[in-house]
Amino acid sequence: QWDVVSFGETMIRLAVPLGERLETATRLEVGIGGAEANVLVALARLGRRTAWASVLPRNPLGERIVRELAWHGVDTSWVQWVERGRVGVYYLDTGVPPRPTAVLYDRAGSAVAQVDPAAFPIDFVAGGRWLHLTGITPALSVGCRAVAERLMERARAAGVPVSFDVNYRSRLWGPDEAARVLEPFCAGATVLFCGEGDARTLWGLEGTALEVAERLAGRFGAGVTVLTLGEGGAVAVTREGERVTAEAPRATVIDRVGAGDAFAAGFLHGYLDGRDLERGLRTGVALAALKLTVRGDLALISAAELEAMLSETRRTIVR
Ligand code: KDG
Structure with missing residues (x-):
């Protein structure tokens, strides 16, 4: 029924207008992100x-999140509504070089963090062709961690492949705890995404980007391990020993x-149908580059824009 399903917060x-500071801004731009x-x-x-x-409180902020996701075409019928509770908020002060971007969370105790894993329905996973999870969810609470674990188990039992994006968030937890908790998720993933910095910080992996990717692949044994390098693009290693690099x-x-x-998203879009690793990587770096040009968390990029970008970037792949 669905190509990709997910669970998270x-x-x-609330973004500070570009070039202003959170301490003194008099207006904030309202959006959603997760x-x-x-x-x-x-x-x-x-x-x-x-x-x-996910879990959302029935209030105008919960309604806003669902309306906005639905407006973009995401099915939100699996959201569990609760009468009490809060929506997490994050403040964003977008960096202007050389000043880095700063994020301030106000999310502790959100409705989804208080999820009751035993009462959260997970069977929707079996209706998906693919499950995507990230390392942010297990950091939110014991309940969120349990739901993520159950979803992964259910997906595996139903033969649904799982992608897991490590997404270490140092404002939520320390590297030792994150490394320990995220290991089973990494080990259970069909496709493992990890930022180069996260692989070094959490697991102390050293060497060139390709060596880090290989060590990550060796450690967790995912079918495909994708190490993202920011402006350096991405490198993928498969269990069969294939290696592909894409420039950004x-x-x-x-x-x-x-x-x-x-x-x-780009990787999954390119990979899902034919399990074509090269197409996955190329689509990933292209969609990430296009996203950088758009204000907001959401990659509001059309298929036509993506296709145009892909035909311009035929040579991004290095084997
Ligand atoms: O990847 C972008 C996220 O960092 C942003 O949407 C906020 O989900 C978020 C988080 O937990 O940091």
Whole structure:
């Protein structure tokens, strides 16, 4: 029924107008964002059928998240509504070089963090062709961790492949705990996405990018291990020993938040049908580059824009 399904937290994003500071800004731009939903929106905009599950309080902020996701084409019928509770919020002060981007979370105790795993329905996973999870969800609470584990088990039992994006968030937990908790998720993934910095920080992996990717692949044994290198592109290693590198196309950077999610969405979009690793990587780096030009968490990129970019970047692949 769905190409890709996911579970996670979507927050209200309050962004400081470009060039202002959070301390003194008098207006904030309201949007929504969350790693998993960002992936699903990007895919939905490219014509994929996606479904997002979570827990939201029945209030105007919860309604806003669902309306916005639904408007972009994401199926939200698996959202569990609760009468009490809160929506997580994050403040974003978009960096202007040389000043880096700063994020401030106000999300502790959100409705989804308080999920009751025993009462959360997970069977929707069996209706998906693919499950995507990230390492943010297990960091939110014991309940979220349990739901993510159950989803992964259910997916594996139903023969649904799983992608897992490590997405280490140092504002949520420390590297030792994150490494320990995320290991079983990495080990259970069909496709493992990991930022180069995260692989070095969490597991102390050393060497060139290709060596780090190989060590990550050796450690967790995912069918495909994709190491993302930011402006350096991405490198993928398969269990069969195939190695593919994709350079990142150049882009004017308006907003970096969500670029990693756009990469994951692009990869899945390119990979899903024919399991073509090269096409997955090329589509990933192209969609991430296009996302950088768009303000907001969401990669609002059309299939036509993506195709145009792909035909311009035929030579991004190096074997
Ligand atoms: O990948 C983008 C996310 O970092 C952003 O949407 C906020 O989900 C978020 C998080 O938990 O950091």
